[in-house]
Amino acid sequence: MKTLGQITVLFCGGLLLFFTSDFPDFGDANSPASLHLSPYFIENTLKDTAVPNVVTAILADYRGYDTMFETTVILTAGLACFLLLRIPKREVKSRYYLHEPTGVTLRFEGDKYPQKSDVFKRIDSNWVPYDLIINFTCRLLIHFIQIFALYVVAHGHYSPGGGFQGGVVLGASVILFAISGNLRAAIKRFGEKTAALFSAAGVFIYAGTGALCMMIGEHFLNYNFLSPLLGTDRIMARSHGIFIVEIGVAVTVMAVMIWIYYNLSSAGKQDEGL
Amino acid sequence: MEQILSFIAAKANYWAYVILLMVGLYAMIVKNNLVKKIVGMVIFQTAVILFYVSIGYKTGGTIPIIIYGDGHNSIIEPAAKAVDYINPLPHVLMLTAIVVGVATLGVALALAIKVYQEYGTLEEDEINKKIRA
Numbered sequence: 001m002k003t004l005g006q007i008t009v010l011f012c013g014g015l016l017l018f019f020t021s022d023f024p025d026f027g028d029a030n031s032p033a034s035l036h037l038s039p040y041f042i043e044n045t046l047k048d049t050a051v052p053n054v055v056t057a058i059l060a061d062y063r064g065y066d067t068m069f070e071t072t073v074i075l076t077a078g079l080a081c082f083l084l085l086r087i088p089k090r091e092v093k094s095r096y097y098l099h100e101p102t103g104v105t106l107r108f109e110g111d112k113y114p115q116k117s118d119v120f121k122r123i124d125s126n127w128v129p130y131d132l133i134i135n136f137t138c139r140l141l142i143h144f145i146q147i148f149a150l151y152v153v154a155h156g157h158y159s160p161g162g163g164f165q166g167g168v169v170l171g172a173s174v175i176l177f178a179i180s181g182n183l184r185a186a187i188k189r190f191g192e193k194t195a196a197l198f199s200a201a202g203v204f205i206y207a208g209t210g211a212l213c214m215m216i217g218e219h220f221l222n223y224n225f226l227s228p229l230l231g232t233d234r235i236m237a238r239s240h241g242i243f244i245v246e247i248g249v250a251v252t253v254m255a256v257m258i259w260i261y262y263n264l265s266s267a268g269k270q271d272e273g274l
Numbered sequence: 275m276e277q278i279l280s281f282i283a284a285k286a287n288y289w290a291y292v293i294l295l296m297v298g299l300y301a302m303i304v305k306n307n308l309v310k311k312i313v314g315m316v317i318f319q320t321a322v323i324l325f326y327v328s329i330g331y332k333t334g335g336t337i338p339i340i341i342y343g344d345g346h347n348s349i350i351e352p353a354a355k356a357v358d359y360i361n362p363l364p365h366v367l368m369l370t371a372i373v374v375g376v377a378t379l380g381v382a383l384a385l386a387i388k389v390y391q392e393y394g395t396l397e398e399d400e401i402n403k404k405i406r407a
Contacts, residue, residue: 005304013296017289025284027333029357034332038363039356042338046354052343054362055369063366070370077377081384160337164373253373260380267387 049238056156060163060242060249064221067245068206071252075199078256082196085268098123124182124272138180145173153250157239163246167253174254175261183266183273192270195259202252209244287328294321308389308396312382319375323368330361338362 024031041054041062051057059067094109097120105123153166178186210221217225223241224234232240266273298321301314338359386396393401 002304005300008303009296009300012299013292016292016295020285020288020292023285023288024329026287026328027331028284029332029335031329033329033364034356034361038330038361041362042340042354042356042359046340046343052340054338054340054359055365058362058366059369067370070374073374074377077374077381080381084381084384084388158343159339162369164369168373168376256377260377260384264380264383264387267391 048235049242050235051157051239051242053157053159053162055160056162056242056246060245061223061238064210064245067249068203068210068221071203071206071249074256075203075252078195078199078259081260081263085263086270087268094125096123096125096127097121098127122184126272130181134180138176142173142177145176146170149173153246154243156246157243163249164253166246167250168257170250170254171257171261174258178261178265178273183262183270187262187270190258192259192262195255195262198255199252199259202248202250202255205248205251206245209241209248213241288325291321291325291328294318294324306398308386308398309383312379312386315382316375316379319371323371323375326364326368326371330364332357332360334358335360338365 024033041058045054045057046052049057049061051061094107095113097106097108097113098104099106100119100121105127106120149166149169151166152161152169153163156162156166174186174190177189209223209226212229213222213225214220216228219225223238225237226241227234227237230237230240262270262273295318298314298316298318301317302311305311305314335358338361340354340359343354389401390396393404395401395404
């Protein structure tokens with residue numbers, strides 16, 4: 001198997017290396033990829049949509065269908081993780097509690113658990129004492145990460161950024177919270193039902209914007225028709241339509257990243273985790 | 275000599291992606307552990323993404339955000355010329371591909387966890403043995 005794999009890899013690699021001489025040079029402005037569609041996008045984006053960032057305009061307007069289904073793919077991936085791994089309710093054999101005044105760890109079996117109290121704190125079975133530096137730094141950083149994520153979403157029109165990037169950064173902030181503290185604390189703040197609802201709501205915002213355009217005007221995802229609702233001219237309505245759609249993408253991406261993390265880190269139990 | 279150097283400078287990026295691509299392919303074919311196969315898949319994907327981004331580059335071009343396009347400048351904006359900006363299309367395609375890649379990586383890892391729960395191992399030959407037994 002090993003030699004067979006090496007032969008295959010060397011053969012494919014040799015073929016690819018041999019035919020790279022036919023490829024356009026690095027940085028060639030007249031390479032075939034840059035000649036057909038991209039000049040139109042660069043020259044007309046500002047006239048068509050009033051968005052200076054060409055990437056955002058193509059993503060949410062010219063190729064709006066593509067992005068809508070990419071968002072659906074992300075939602076489907078989150079659902080697939082959920083359906084594969086999630087174990088609804090399972091008998092837990094034992095739980096560990098920390099008696100905080102004395103620092104003693106107690107193991108409870110069966111269904112005799114201490115009542116909710118100030119002295120007993122539930123901990124994971126592979127618990128290690130919290131590191132003060134990590135906890136403090138993460139608590140300090142998470143706010144700024146989230147504000148930066150909102151900035152990235154909101155300024156996708158004028159700077160590199162947009163729904164996908166901002167959504168991932170937002171999701172990463174919650175995942176950082178779960179890693180620095182524990183999984184239960186993160187689930188208490190951003191629950192699984194919230195994640196499921198948000199991931200579907202983002203796709204709904206995207207597809208709903210398209211359907212609204214179809215109800216007012218006649219084309220799906222043609223933001224021109226939103227201009228009477230938004231009170232702007234038809235070109236500016238495209239810019240605002242792109243923004244609404246980007247928010248939908250950000251909500252879906254954020255919720256799905258968090259949801260996948262919850263399911264993967266606890267192997268579906270969402271009881272104890274990384 | 276100069277010709278050889280300019281040839282290397284023009285094609286070196288493709289060679290780098292081919293090497294990365296083959297590292298990923300090798301891991302996918304030869305490695306026995308399922309997680310290592312998944313890592314190989316991610317390396318393969320990264321190579322393709324880098325290849326796409328690099329074919330959009332133009333020498334002397336800037337990022338595809340139209341200068342003075344925000345409308346806040348008193349300077350009357352000159353019409354954007356395609357030569358001044360790099361090709362935005364590969365960036366759009368790869369932007370979505372990266373995020374979708376992360377989501378599908380999550381599904382792959384979920385399947386790996388399921389396999390581990392079922393067979394107690396992630397080594398492919400041991401799983402095969404257990405299926406045949």
